[in-house]
Amino acid sequence: MIQRLQHSNWFAAIQIGLVGGIAAIMMSLVGMVEEFTKRDIVAGVIEMGQTLLLMALLAAGYFASRRSPSARSFLRVIEGGLAGATAAFLLWALVQLIEPLSLRTIFLNASPALIKILTFGREGTAALGLMLGLGTLGGLAGALIQILPGRYSNATVQGLAWVALLGLLQELIRVTLVSLPTIGNAVQWMFGGRNEKGLSVLGAVVVFVVVAGTNALPSRQSSLFRDRLRALPIRSQQAVRWISLALVAAILFYLPNVLGSILSNVSNQIGLFILMGLGLNIVVGFAGLLDLGYVAFFAIGAYVMGVLTTTAVGPQAGQIVFGPQLTFWEALPIAVFVSVLAGVILGIPVLNIRGDYLAIVTLGFGEIIRILALSDFLKPYIGGSQGIVQVGKTNIGAFDLNSPQRLYYVIVLAILLAAFISRRLRDSRIGRAWKALREDEDVAQAMGIHLVSTKLMAFATGAAFAGLSGAIFASQIGSTYPHSFKLLVSINVLALIIVGGMGSLPGVFVGGLILVGLPELLREFSEYRLLIYGALLIVMMLTKPEGFWPEATRRQELHEEIGPAGELLPEAPKLQDESNPAR
């Protein structure tokens, strides 16, 4: 009997439903659901906590249907519904058990408020019925999305994702766009009245229809555009590139005016992490040297800036004994130089250490630098746990560069410089040597690559960018404390380049926006930041290990403009299609 049950499709559906239910229970018990109810996605209809639970249900239905061996779509949808109902039943069981087992003594978040959210304020059989009903519906919906042909299911998922994203980012969008003409009105309408907290119902429907519609159409538009661009003569292609670059530059230049002080501050935060990401991307992404102590160079940059520019010099408490009191701009190159030096010095002992061992050793270095900064031994010089205060500001002469909106330009310039250097190096002999090193160190050496200098160059360049970032950081907050340089910073930067795509420059920007930007914008997340990081990384590794924006292979054989004898190289027949299965 049990044997037969185990092999039946229903049993598999129930299993997946149980997994979904456990995920939903976990999200409820850690407090995410309750915390997130404060944010409406669609005003008055659904908020974020419910969205989380709905996602669990949809996923249960989706996977139940996908795993199902049934050939008939009808059966698969029913199985999806069953999975959803199972998940909902688990949630109902949780609600029933909270009081008798006094779960609240262990799980603080198992509060009456949570119960109210889960049961929609109903009790007894009404609650059970409602929950099972909604669970079944969620599961059915998930299964329906799965059985739709690829194009449509993709379109639906994208549509839902955009609605959720716009709902999540409503504050950002409102603050930045409402003041603009025309667009502002559209935005205002999309988000309902001034006092509403989410998308209006109609706005959500429009967003969904537009996104899903454009995705569902047999869209050859984007690929056609690319083809048409390729078909243009080289000159025009370059013109298009320059124009789009100019557009991006204009937007970047205008952005702080739109963002205002608070959001500029957020974008500066993102910027500093992107700067570090660009550096670590060279070390880990290009050269494959797994560095977990990267925060050390950020700290060194910050401390050098602090010591050289602080005006709190003297024998009193809170002051350091020696400081030349330079300006920011005088100290900046020194900070970068010292970081580079540190990169080389820390690089030398780990030259022969590979892979996992390298990660552990560099992890140690990162901690050593932080502990040194905390130590009493160095306290007279770098302030110990009291840190360094009154760090120099980023002014140019009398011109004040210090408001978040103005500091933004300093950071953007630094990022542009770092991205430019990264790109040039990537496409050069040095970059190729780094990538060869990443792929196979022994063979790279057999190709005539000098391991010592190549590795040290990677460490030094990475350290330079981190030092630059640290120096600006110190000046931005006006002080330098050891607790700003915890291991978590290294992990953050590493996670950022993994999520973006190892070795990919645009990936660093995408990763920075997702991993630094989103938590800053969505305050509710901050408490669950690590949980979400972990979940995101696991999902990434399973579904998209190459990252959101993976490094593209450079076309060098066929799309380089001019051939050996000065003539245009002929297009290769057919082979392009193999290399680009997307088309």
Add this chain to the structure above:
Amino acid sequence: MTTSILSVRKVTMAFGGLIAVNALDLELAENGIHSVIGPNGAGKTTLFNCVTGFYKPESGEILFGDHHLERLRPDRVTHLGISRTYQNIRLFANLSAIENILVGQHPRLHTGMVGSILRTPGMLREEKESLNEARRLLAFVSLTGKGDLLSKNLPYGDQRRLEIARALASKPKVLLLDEPTAGMNPSETQAMVHFIRRLRDELGITILLIEHQMRVVMSISELITVLDFGEKIAEGTPAEIQNNAQVIEAYLGRGAASGFGPKTAVATA
């Protein structure tokens, strides 16, 4: 007698108690094709690793012109003009085919960090020349049109040839090929034999070859060295080796008299 380009003299290499290569002598004639054969574990690849600087031999010396190779790092050996391929292909899997060849040119190029960042005219010229050279090498190994594919996505035979192209990119005087026909069918093998001859005839490269397929060894080599348990048991022309009793014994065991027939069948299968 032609001049010797590479001399291995009394080289011994041991791993713990295991002597992989024992007091081996080997003279590589300039512009020749020289094969090293022997049963598995005879020390052939160890010999390659000693010559290319991966292993530091316990004793003995390896002379390349006036240079002593036995204490040099692998990258220095490559700079001097010795290049190699690997028994199990070791391409840079996530680089495109053409990038693999560009990496191979590394020792011949000079651009440093500053030049790369500033894109100096010298760097641009060097890049352009190296790219053209890479395209030429792609054509030489009949991979034109596949240069932008990731090397891991190339079919097996293409990977073998790409690895040779990468080794050629450093413009070596001596090329060490470790079982270039492993895993190939008879027609691919025939093409590879033809290709190796072209390397010598057209590019003037001296070839040292490890090979298991006797048909290949016998048809291509000018001189054959036979190793067994790290020692040289015979050396001579293909005809001499085929009739050497000691060699037959090493390969087929005592009492076998029918030459290499069965072994060839096994190796080709």
